[in-house]
Amino acid sequence: MTSLWWLALPTLLLPIWWHRKKRVQVKAEPLASARFLPRTEPRQMRVWRWSDIALLIVRCLLLACAIAWLADPVFPWRGDTVVVAQGTDAQWVEREVNAAGYAEAARLPLPAAEALAWIRSHEREFKPEARLLVLGDIPMPATVPQFRRPVMLHTLAKPVPRTEAHVAIVSTRPQEWQRMFAALDGPLRVVLDKTAGPATELIVWDAPDAPPAAMRAPLWWTSEAGAFTELAQSKALDGMRYADGARGRVWASNAWPPSDPGAARALLETWRELHYAPVPYTAPPMAFAAANVSPVDYASGALRDFLMLALVALFAIERILTHARRS
Amino acid sequence: MALVSSALLAHTTDLELVIRHVLAGLGQGVHAGRERGAGVEFSEYRAYAPGDEWRRVDWKLLARADRYYVREAERDSHVAVWLLLDASASMAEPSRSIGGLDKLGYARTLLACIAAIAQRQGDAFGLAVLSAGRVQFLPAARGPRQLQRVLAKLKQVQAGGELPNADVLRTGLRFTASPSLLFAATDFLDWPSSLSDALIRLRHMRHDVRAVCLQTEAECEGSFDSGPAYRDPERDASVFRFGADLREGYLRNREAHFASVTASLRANDVLHVAARIEQAPGEVLRQWLRQRLGNGARR
Numbered sequence: 001m002t003s004l005w006w007l008a009l010p011t012l013l014l015p016i017w018w019h020r021k022k023r024v025q026v027k028a029e030p031l032a033s034a035r036f037l038p039r040t041e042p043r044q045m046r047v048w049r050w051s052d053i054a055l056l057i058v059r060c061l062l063l064a065c066a067i068a069w070l071a072d073p074v075f076p077w078r079g080d081t082v083v084v085a086q087g088t089d090a091q092w093v094e095r096e097v098n099a100a101g102y103a104e105a106a107r108l109p110l111p112a113a114e115a116l117a118w119i120r121s122h123e124r125e126f127k128p129e130a131r132l133l134v135l136g137d138i139p140m141p142a143t144v145p146q147f148r149r150p151v152m153l154h155t156l157a158k159p160v161p162r163t164e165a166h167v168a169i170v171s172t173r174p175q176e177w178q179r180m181f182a183a184l185d186g187p188l189r190v191v192l193d194k195t196a197g198p199a200t201e202l203i204v205w206d207a208p209d210a211p212p213a214a215m216r217a218p219l220w221w222t223s224e225a226g227a228f229t230e231l232a233q234s235k236a237l238d239g240m241r242y243a244d245g246a247r248g249r250v251w252a253s254n255a256w257p258p259s260d261p262g263a264a265r266a267l268l269e270t271w272r273e274l275h276y277a278p279v280p281y282t283a284p285p286m287a288f289a290a291a292n293v294s295p296v297d298y299a300s301g302a303l304r305d306f307l308m309l310a311l312v313a314l315f316a317i318e319r320i321l322t323h324a325r326r327s
Numbered sequence: 328m329a330l331v332s333s334a335l336l337a338h339t340t341d342l343e344l345v346i347r348h349v350l351a352g353l354g355q356g357v358h359a360g361r362e363r364g365a366g367v368e369f370s371e372y373r374a375y376a377p378g379d380e381w382r383r384v385d386w387k388l389l390a391r392a393d394r395y396y397v398r399e400a401e402r403d404s405h406v407a408v409w410l411l412l413d414a415s416a417s418m419a420e421p422s423r424s425i426g427g428l429d430k431l432g433y434a435r436t437l438l439a440c441i442a443a444i445a446q447r448q449g450d451a452f453g454l455a456v457l458s459a460g461r462v463q464f465l466p467a468a469r470g471p472r473q474l475q476r477v478l479a480k481l482k483q484v485q486a487g488g489e490l491p492n493a494d495v496l497r498t499g500l501r502f503t504a505s506p507s508l509l510f511a512a513t514d515f516l517d518w519p520s521s522l523s524d525a526l527i528r529l530r531h532m533r534h535d536v537r538a539v540c541l542q543t544e545a546e547c548e549g550s551f552d553s554g555p556a557y558r559d560p561e562r563d564a565s566v567f568r569f570g571a572d573l574r575e576g577y578l579r580n581r582e583a584h585f586a587s588v589t590a591s592l593r594a595n596d597v598l599h600v601a602a603r604i605e606q607a608p609g610e611v612l613r614q615w616l617r618q619r620l621g622n623g624a625r626r
Contacts, residue, residue: 028566031557032420032430032516033546036580040556040568 005071015059021049055321062314065307074301078126080105083119085112085136088156093135096154102133112137113280116145116153121299123148140283146291157282160187165276168196168217171206176257180264187279188272202271203248206257217248219275223256332607337427342439342478345608349440352609372396406508407453407467408445409534410438410477411500412484413513413522414458416560419486420514422604423545423552430541431486433604434512437539439481440612441510446474454480455500457522459488462499467507489561493521500525510615511538517561518588527595537598539615540588544605546581549574 031037050056082105084093097103110118115134126132132151137158167190169177181190196203196215205211205222210229225231230245231252240253258264339345375384375395388396412434422428438454445452446469453467454477465480491499509529513522515538530536545551557567569577585601592599602611 028556028558030416030419030560031551031567031569032417032514032560033577033581034557034559034567035516035562036577036584037557037567037569037573038576039565041566 002070002072005067008067008070009064011067012060012063015056015063019050019052019056019059021051052321052325055318055325058314058318058321062311062318065311065314069304069307069311072301072304074124074298074303076125076127076130078106078130080131081108081126081133082106083108083110083115083132083134083136085110085115085134085138087112087158088136092156096135097133100133100152100154102131105131105133113139116141119151120145120147124298125301137280138283139280145288146293147288148293149290151288153283153286153288155282155285160279162187162189163276164189164191165202166191166193166197166200167202167204168193168200169204169206170196170211171204171257173206173257177204177206180257180268183261183264184268186272188276201275211247213247215247219271220248220250221256222250222252223254225252225254228252333422333428333433333605334425336432336436336608337422337425340482342435342482345436346439346443349436349609349612350443352607353613370399373399407451407505408441409467409507409509410441410452410454411509411511411513412438412454412456412481413490413511414456414484414486415490415517416487417514417516418541419560420543420546422543423550425605428604429486430514430543430604431484433602433608434539434541435481435484436608437512437612437615438510439478440608442474442477444616446471452477456480456484457490457496457499458484458486460491460495462491462495464499464501490517490520490522493524496521496525497528500529507534509534509536511536512541513538514542515540515585515588518584518591523588523591526597527591530595530597537615538592538600539611540585540599540601542601542603544603547603549578549581 080102082093082097082102084107086109097105115136115138119132119134126149128149130149132147132149134151134153136156138153138155165188167181169192171177178192181192184190193200196217200217202219202221203211203215203217205220205227206224208224208227210227211220220228222228225241228243228245228247228250230243231241231250234241234243234250234252239255240251242249242251244250255263256267258267335348336345372385372388373396375397379397383397385396385398388394414431418429418431418434420430442452442454449469451467451469452473454463454465456463463480465476468476490496509526511522511526515523517523526536526538551557551569553568553570557569558564559567589599600611600615602614
């Protein structure tokens with residue numbers, strides 16, 4: 001839409017009109033012996049003359065600059081490009097680049113999560129014939145991205161980094177709980193602490209008496225609802241009650257420790273989903289065909305800062321020249 | 328010695344410098360002849376010689392030096408020289424071939440030279456400038472100071488306006504009844520005019536009237552640029568055009584005009600010289616003065 005501002009270019013005619021000398025003068029030189037010549041009709045001499053040419057030029061440039069700043073022009077300068085997600089295995093990248101025939105293309109490292117959005121918003125910086133290849137562990141976008149040019153996407157899922165969760169078990173039947181935590185698969189690993197410390201993220205309190213007041217953790221699991229006073233007015237969900245207290249959040253259920261694998265998996269999944277970030281899902285290799293999408297949400301061009309500087313400088317010069325002309 | 332050319336004239340406004348060079352180029356014909364005798368302007372002391380008038384002896388000097396000295400003064404010429412300068416707007420007409428030279432500047436030079444000659448010969452001289460409908464009058468007097476006054480006045484003159492009308496001119500030119508020489512520099516484009524009437528009237532009053540008619544080369548040959556439109560500097564605001572097709576008509580009109588001027592001047596025995604301002608001023612000056620000599624009048 002910003003390119004509609006180019007339609008304002010005819011405003012350049014205004015200073016040109018102002019600086020043109022309006023008076024059409026009949027230029028006649030004095031000649032003493034003119035009386036010996038026949039009279040004639042005064043000739044209209046339409047001569048374009050300019051006053052204050054420097055000021056006129058500066059004003060025209062100022063207007064042009066302002067319009068260009070509004071129109072936000074972008075010069076397509078990027079050729080064939082390989083967008084590489086940061087942290088991608090270099091050897092795999094080389095193999096993919098050579099295989100796809102992008103050996104001459106420019107490399108552009110970008111954060112994996114922003115790569116596709118960046119391409120979408122900077123699409124007009126690419127030359128019309130430029131090809132685009134995206135490499136790396138690109139997360140699957142929620143909707144299928146659409147570009148105005150074909151884009152190839154080759155992905156390589158990176159091994160998910162393992163995270164550790166410190167768990168303290170205070171129970172009369174700790175083996176059952178340990179067996180359940182040992183069955184946990186995925187990037188989350190459980191480290192069992194003997195006693196609850198500051199790093200402990202989950203305390204399993206499977207004892208009838210109340211826990212000491214100084215013991216704190218973000219999450220407590222308990223099968224003895226009587227041990228936690230805050231559970232008196234708790235909400236229940238899927239046979240489990242939960243409440244927030246001074247020690248942390250408490251989940252309580254009489255059915256714990258879970259006796260069957262399904263219940264154990266459900267409990268562990270719920271815990272992981274609610275308390276740990278989801279593991280990103282790497283997008284499958286895709287080829288996006290060119291789509292006729294609206295060019296609305298483009299990023300502003302790199303010329304904009306330069307144009308703003310030029311605008312300020314020209315404005316200052318214009319003021320100085322105007323002042324000099326008056327005085 | 329080579330005569331000062333008009334091109335050099337256009338390069339300086341120093342009239343004294345111009346006079347020195349122009350008069351140096353004139354040669355022997357009008358060299359300064361100075362006679363001494365009784366007069367107003369003191370010149371020098373001279374030892375008394377038998378035959379001198381007693382009233383010319385300086386008695387104070389006799390008392391101081393115990394010798395007789397006679398006061399010598401510049402000889403008083405009974406001829407007054409009048410310089411008449413037409414400074415109407417048409418005199419600003421420039422030379423189309425020499426930059427910076429115009430009729431007024433040329434007339435100024437000629438009259439300054441005449442003034443210098445008159446001063447050297449001990450004549451009284453005065454100046455009348457006609458411009459913008461007025462007469463600026465400088466009464467006749469003798470001596471170097473008068474020359475300075477005349478030169479200063481000439482330097483100030485700017486061309487503009489029209490000639491004064493006949494009444495102004497009659498009251499403005501207050502000449503005495505004594506015979507005088509009148510040098511008038513004008514372009515004679517207005518004829519008959521108040522100036523022509525005045526010149527003829529003065530001639531009838533037995534003054535020796537001589538006029539220089541200043542022209543430019545382009546005027547004489549009809550070689551104006553056909554590009555621009557032209558206007559008459561002294562008349563109404565009509566516009567005139569010049570072109571190759573109009574040249575013949577222009578020359579014919581001009582010829583007829585100046586033929587009538589010449590005839591009128593000749594009929595009234597007014598001497599006149601037609602001069603192009605591109606000519607060397609010394610040459611014109613010699614012509615102007617030689618006519619006078621040829622006529623038998625001596626100063």
